[in-house]
Amino acid sequence: MTHAVLITGAQSGTGFGIARHFAQQGWDVFITSRRKEKAELSAKTLADTYGIFAKGYGCDIRNEQQLIDIFQDIDRTGRFVETVVLNAANMGFDPQDPAAGQDFWTVPVEAFGEVFETNLVWNFTMIRQAALRMREKGKGAVVFISSNTAYRAIPNRAAYSASKGGINALSKALALDLGPYGIRCNVVLPGTIKTQRWVEMGDKQIVNGKLTPIGDISDFEDIANACWFLGTDLSKNITGTELIVDGGMSCQLFPRVLKK
DSSP, X not given: OOOEEEEETOSSHHHHHHHHHHHHTTOEEEEEESSHHHHHHHHHHHXXXXXXXXXXXXXXXXXXXXXXXXXXXXXXXXXXXXEEEEOOOOOOSBTTBGGGOOOTTTOOHHHHHHHHIIIIIIHHHHHHHHHHHHHHHTOEEEEEEOOGGGTSOOTTOHHHHHHHHHHHHHHHHHHHHHGGGTEEXXXXXXXXXXXXXXXXXXXXOSOOGGGSTTSOOBOHHHHHHHHHHHHSXXXXXXXXXXXXXXXXXGGOXXXXXXGO
């Protein structure tokens, strides 16, 4: 049987790295993005490169019917999405200056709430559509992408940190509710990742390899490996747990470099 995975926000960056890893292992891949054309292009790249079936979809939050339509379209391909990786997120900062975050005193309440709407409400909506199919098959895996900032806060990112903490709690709750149907729910907690945005921040980078015990931060493959483990039968008896992938950043009281 051909395995299939759906990854949200996978048109580029970390999400595409996760999609690529599954494709390399022969899995069919479905990608969602806010921008349909980019999702379709990324899916075509995976299909052409790895000889698997891949399809991209535009996906907007607040549009549950669109999500229903996406899963019905997947049904028509005859494929069963047995793993969902929830990578898409509202990062809770100003796109023009990621280092600035959201200022507590001035951030509009609507902007604060949008972080939760994307990171929690929309993830719940996505999972429910996937779980309806998983329940029929008696098998499935949900992998949330959270963040180590759920436990170690950073300045001006209250909405982001709180929403990621909510993801950790939601995963545990769903592990309990969906476990009887053979559906597992787990969380990957990355630290800083070598994204294009991180590179472009230059001297405004909040975290780099100098600050971590292992001397490096994560690349896309580090996160993809964790998702592969939790999203496949390699972890068939693991549910309701968290896997931190941050070079040891969150295990220390303070970085060693501060002692110098």
